[in-house]
Amino acid sequence: MRLRHLFRWRWRRFVEKINHATLNSERGEIMQKHKLALAAMLVASILAANSLAADKPAQPPPALKIGDVAPDFKLQYFDGNDLKDVTLSQYRGKKNVVLAFYIFAFTGG
Numbered sequence: 001m002r003l004r005h006l007f008r009w010r011w012r013r014f015v016e017k018i019n020h021a022t023l024n025s026e027r028g029e030i031m032q033k034h035k036l037a038l039a040a041m042l043v044a045s046i047l048a049a050n051s052l053a054a055d056k057p058a059q060p061p062p063a064l065k066i067g068d069v070a071p072d073f074k075l076q077y078f079d080g081n082d083l084k085d086v087t088l089s090q091y092r093g094k095k096n097v098v099l100a101f102y103i104f105a106f107t108g109g
Contacts, residue, residue: 072092
């Protein structure tokens with residue numbers, strides 16, 4: 001009786017180890033497939049981004065020098081109710097304009 005119990009216990013352990021090894025190898029194969037798919041998607045997205053960027057002609061940088069008149073531009077601002085457009089030409093010759101950029105404004109950091 002005791003020998004039979006020991007044999008069953010060892011057989012169950014053996015079967016559990018085989019099943020566990022099979023599951024782990026299947027998981028490993030699935031993980032490899034997922035990694036390969038992720039790498040393929042990453043390469044495809046990089047190639048797509050490069051091809052889209054190549055389609056657009058590069059704009060030359062503005063050739064401004066110290067003392068030149070600033071080119072006209074349009075921005076939007078929020079007046080408390082809705083967005084409104086403002087252009088530099090609206091203030092040209094009337095008031096001084098200071099344009100400041102707050103890079104980390106409203107980022108919570």
